[in-house]
Structures are given as structure tokens and as C-alpha cells.
Amino acid sequence: MRAALVSSVSASTSAPVSLLPLAVERTYPTELAAAVARGAVVVDVRTNAQRDVQGTLPGALAISAELVADRLDPSNPGRLAVAVDQDVEWILVSAEGDDSHRLVTGLQQQGLRRVTHMVGGYDAIKAAHMVRAVTQAQHILADVERVTAH
Incomplete structure (x- = not known):
């Protein structure tokens, strides 16, 4: 019995590890920097009018809520x-968190396995002094490197 267990464990550890869906559909502002460091892509789904009033989220991709699913x-x-692919980690940010929360459900039903919303939205990010955390995103650093190489 023990030999069979060791054998099955050995076989399972040599198999490639697949990413599992995130267990929760939310990210907290204090988790933002760590999420960006591991490769999460932050998507700002606020309207232009909301960004004008609240401020921008440097490094986030600004996409209207109507277009985010596509x-x-x-x-x-x-x-x-x-x-x-379906395993890109996305964090949606709306003004207060309600709009992005609704979008997450639809995106998960669409097959995206690693999509969450920011609890409290942009307001919470600003209150936690995390507005600049997204500027360290891998896609942003790659863009900066590409632009400065010319």
C-alpha cells in the first residue's frame, strides 16, 4: 500500500502543474502589488468621466465595461x-467595486479562470496609497523597455 502511494505521488509530481481557477473572485488593495508582481493584468473599467473625477490608474489597461468581455x-x-489564454490573471477595477464585481461573473462564465475584481474599486486603491503599484506590471515594464530602446 505504501509503495503504491509513493509511486502515485512520484508520478503526480513529475506531471506538469496546471493553473487552477482562483478560489475567490476578489482582490483587496493590499494585495495589488503582489498580484502585479506575479503577472496579474489590471484593467480599469471606469468611464472616462469617472477617471476625470477620481484620477487615473497608471499602468492599468483602460477598457470600457462594454468591451471588456471581447x-x-x-x-x-x-x-x-x-x-x-484562459489562465491570464485579470484584476478589474471600477469606481467603487460594484461594476467590476458584476463583470467578473460574466467573464468566469465565458471561461476566464483567473479574473477577480478589486474590492472597493479605485476609491479603495487610492485610500490604501496603492495607485502607483500597477506601474510595476510586467507588461508595463516591457513597454517601457521597448520604447527606451529606440
Whole structure:
């Protein structure tokens, strides 16, 4: 019995590890920097009017709520370049968190496995002094490197 257990454990550890869906559909402002460091892509779904009033979120991709499902869908020809598969980690940010929370459910039903919303939205990010945390995102650093190389 023990030999069979060790054998099955050995076999399972040599298999590739697949990403599992996130257990929760929310991210807290204090988790933002760590999420960005591991490769999460932050999407600002606020309207232009809301961004004018509240302020911008440097490093976040600004996409209207109406277009976010198409832009994040890896099978859609109009997708974002970073939307390479169903396992990209996305964090949606709305003004107060309600709009992004509603979008997450639809995106998960669409097959995106690692999409969350920011609890409290932009207001919470600003209150936690995390507005600049997104500027360290991998896609932003790659863009800066590409631009400064010319």
C-alpha cells in the first residue's frame, strides 16, 4: 500500500502543474502589488468621466465595461495582445467595486479562470496609497523597455 502511494505521488509530481481557477473572485488593495508582481493584468473599467473625477490608474489597461468581455477573450480576434489564454490573471477595477464585481461573473462564465475584481474599486486603491503599484506590471515594464530602446 505504501509503495503504491509513493509511486502515485512520484508520478503526480513529475506531471506538469496546471493553473487552477482562483478560489475567490476578489482582490483587496493590499494585495495589488503582489498580484502585479506575479503577472496579474489590471484593467480599469471606469468611464472616462469617472477617471476625470477620481484620477487615473497608471499602468492599468483602460477598457470600457462594454468591451471588456471581447478584449479579454483569447478566442476573439479583437482581443488584447496579453489575452493569450484562459489562465491570464485579470484584476478589474471600477469606481467603487460594484461594476467590476458584476463583470467578473460574466467573464468566469465565458471561461476566464483567473479574473477577480478589486474590492472597493479605485476609491479603495487610492485610500490604501496603492495607485502607483500597477506601474510595476510586467507588461508595463516591457513597454517601457521597448520604447527606451529606440
